[in-house]
Amino acid sequence: MSFLQGGGAMGERIRAFDWASHPLGPPGDWPAALKLVVNLCLSSSFPTAIYWGQDLHVLYNDAWSVIPADRHPAALGQPARELWSDIWHVVGPHFERVLATGEGVAQYEEMLPMVRHGVARETWWNYSLTAVHLPDHTIGGLFNQGNEITETVLARRLRQKEVERWRDLFRQAPAAVALLRGPDHVFEVANEAYLRLVGRPDVVGQAVRQALPEVVEQGFIELLDRVYRTGEPYVGASIKVTLQAPGAPKPQEHILDFVYQPVRDLEGAVDGIFVLVTDVTARSHAEAALRISNWQLGEERARLASIVEAEQRAQQALRRFNDTLEKHVASRTAQLTRTLETQGVMADRLRATFETSLIYQAFLDPQGKLLEANLASLQGIQARLNDVVGLPFWETPWFASTDGLQERVRAGVEAAASGRSVVQEIELDLPIGRRRFDFSLRPVLNAKGAVVGIVPQAVDITERRPTGPPSRTGEAP
Incomplete structure (x- = not known):
């Protein structure tokens, strides 16, 4: 039986199986x-x-053995209908179609409500079924x-929800904001301020090269x-940009301050770029006008040099004028600087909220349902985000093992x-031990x-002092 050689653990199981008492019979008698x-x-x-056979008895390799989960290794030799009784209403028609027509079937992203460890779970699959013909052209x-x-599939769903949440936040931002994805820089989000700046009704779903062809040569x-290749952000100050809105009679020149900030995925690889733009065209024109004005004033001083008394009066007037202009420009520059610093702080805070490894941190909706949790907090309960997303915060594993704490947390959420x-x-009481926060x-x-959301934060202070009865400091009523 050289055809049964090798095959790892499943090869050994198939060779050791009691086929003599099985409907398929001894392997030596199997069809070629x-x-x-x-x-x-x-x-x-x-x-x-x-x-194989009328009842479709199953044989499989090591790589396939993880698919039936706790049904392995008993699945070997079972009829397909018995093995997949929980999903036969979905896959059974595909099996019957191939047996009846001889035409193969390929299914992509098919949901199978598979029972694993006694619980029906939503699982998704790509798979194919191909008929095996016998010499008489029947299907064996x-x-x-x-x-x-x-x-x-679940990660794609979660990411889409994340995109929708951020899209709502970006849409309300007063500054021009966009989010680009992939090496082709495809617009995933662009708020109204950004669309007004570029003069387009919509750019989402298009690559920058396609949506804004006039910027390619610039x-x-x-x-x-x-930025995408190196992961290093780029900050542009007072950069001249020419934009040609569709239907506009001529291109419009803008002076822009902007930031290209790389966005990383869960593995740390750059998968997008966050764009923040401030149109400073008016400020730039004002500064240019001021430079011209100062030059003209200098010429005027030289022309009036021969008239000392008039020159003194002109110089006094010019000093007052310059002082006023300088104060105005300084005030305006300070205001714009504060605005840019505030935007930078806000961006840093947003990033820190979801990237910090120093604290346990999460995000809830106003009803207390968990939407986000950072990696540090998930490591504390030895769980993945998918295990806890959608649960009421007080019912999550952070609090489930600590007597009396769930009601306190629920009251705190209601207060927030x-x-x-x-x-x-x-x-x-966490899987990593008893900790104080x-x-x-x-x-x-x-x-x-x-209130559009709630941010829980927990800082581990276990090492600061010995543990004792939980403190009630600041507890919600």
């Missing part, structure tokens, strides 16, 4: 077509299974290959490529939802003063 596909299955590193069984893409694509900040010391719940308000 079955021997061929079984040998191909055991030699493949891709998840592969064979369904099916050749199956596929792989699970559940994490990919060198901005090269700048974006460099009403607009009040909550600060207290708490002790938690400075814990706070801070409401996030929009421009109208309405």
Whole structure:
């Protein structure tokens, strides 16, 4: 039985299986077509299974053994209908179609409500079914290959929700803001201020080269490529940009201050660029006009040099005029500088909120449902974000093992939802041990003063002093 050689753990299981008492019979009596596909299955590193005979008994390789989860290794030799009783209403028609027509089936991103460890779970798959023909042209069984893409599908959903949340925030920003994704710099978000600046009704879904072709020759694509390639941000000050809005009679020249800030994925690789633009055209024109004015005043002083008394009066007037202009320019420059610094601080705070490893931090909706949690907090409960997203905050694993704490946290969330900040010391029984934290719940308000979210923060202070009964300091009523 050389066709059963190799195949790792599943090769050994198939060779040791009691086929003599099985409907398929001893391997030596198997049809040549079955021997061929079984040998191909055991030699493949891709998840592969064979369904054979009238009842479609299953044989499979090591790579496929993770698919039935806790049903492995008992799945070997089982009829397909029994093995996949939980999803047969979905996959059964595909099996029957291939058996009836001989035409293969390929399914992409198909949801299968598969039972794993006693619980029905939403799983997603790419797989194919191919008929295996016998010499008499009848179909002896099916050749199956596929792989699970559940994490990919769920990650895409989570990212889309994240994009929608940030899109709402960006849309309300007074400055021109855009988010570009991928090496082609495709617009994923562009707020109304940005669209007004570039003179386009919409650019989302288009690459910068396609949406703003006039900037290609001005060198901005090269700048974006460099930021994406190196991960180093770029800050432009008083940069001249010519924009040609569709339908406009002629191009418009703008003077812009802008920032290209790289955005990184969970693995730390750059996968996008955040763009923040401030139009300083009016300021630049005012500065140019001031320079011309100063030059003209100098000429006037030289022309009036021969008349001392008149020159003195003119100089006094000019000094007063210059002082006024300089104060105005200084005031305006200071105001713009403060604005830019504030925007920078806001951007730093946003990044720190989701990137810091020093504190436990999360984001809740106004009802207390968990939407975000940083890596440090997830490591504290030895969980992934998918395990806790959508749960009421007080029912998450951070508090589930600590007696009496869930109601306190729930009361704190209700207080924060009403607009009040909550600060207290708490002790938690976590998988990493009993820890003491400075814990706070801070409401996030929009421009109208309405609570649009809640930010929980916890700083580990276990090492500062011995643990004891939980403090009630700052506890919500």
